[in-house]
Amino acid sequence: WVIYRxxxxxxxxxxxxxxxxxxxxxxxLGVGALSYLLADFILRAQRTFFLNLxxxxxxxxxxxxxxxxMMLQWxxxxxxxxxxxxxLPVVSRLVLGILLFPLVTGILHQLQPALxxx
Numbered sequence: 760w761v762i763y764r765x766x767x768x769x770x771x772x773x774x775x776x777x778x779x780x781x782x783x784x785x786x787x788l789g790v791g792a793l794s795y796l797l798a799d800f801i802l803r804a805q806r807t808f809f810l811n812l813x814x815x816x817x818x819x820x821x822x823x824x825x826x827x828x829m830m831l832q833w834x835x836x837x838x839x840x841x842x843x844x845x846x847l848p849v850v851s852r853l854v855l856g857i858l859l860f861p862l863v864t865g866i867l868h869q870l871q872p873a874l875x876x877x
């Protein structure tokens with residue numbers, strides 16, 4: 760929604776969701792928040808470019824941004840923990856997140872008309 764409805768999803772929401780993500784997956788607090796804010800910044804900075812993408816192109820951009828954010832989280836967590844953490848949980852979340860993109864996009868697309876007047 761950072762791209763399509765920035766009026767409903769501001770940067771503080773990215774921070775809050777990042778902290779929630781950190782708490783839910785047992786990650787160091789702030790790591791997810793930082794990566795979510797960085798992704799938010801990148802998407803807002805290039806919003807006009809992203810608005811004109813086809814569904815497949817948007818999916819591929821999501822895969823790239825999501826991969827970058829997940830690798831940043833893994834790298835920061837490994838740095839804080841002073842050891843290379845296992846990549847298997849990262850890869851499984853990446854695959855699941857990328858495969859669920861069409862479903863989540865479809866649900867948000869269906870919600871869009873109801874939120875037009877918000």
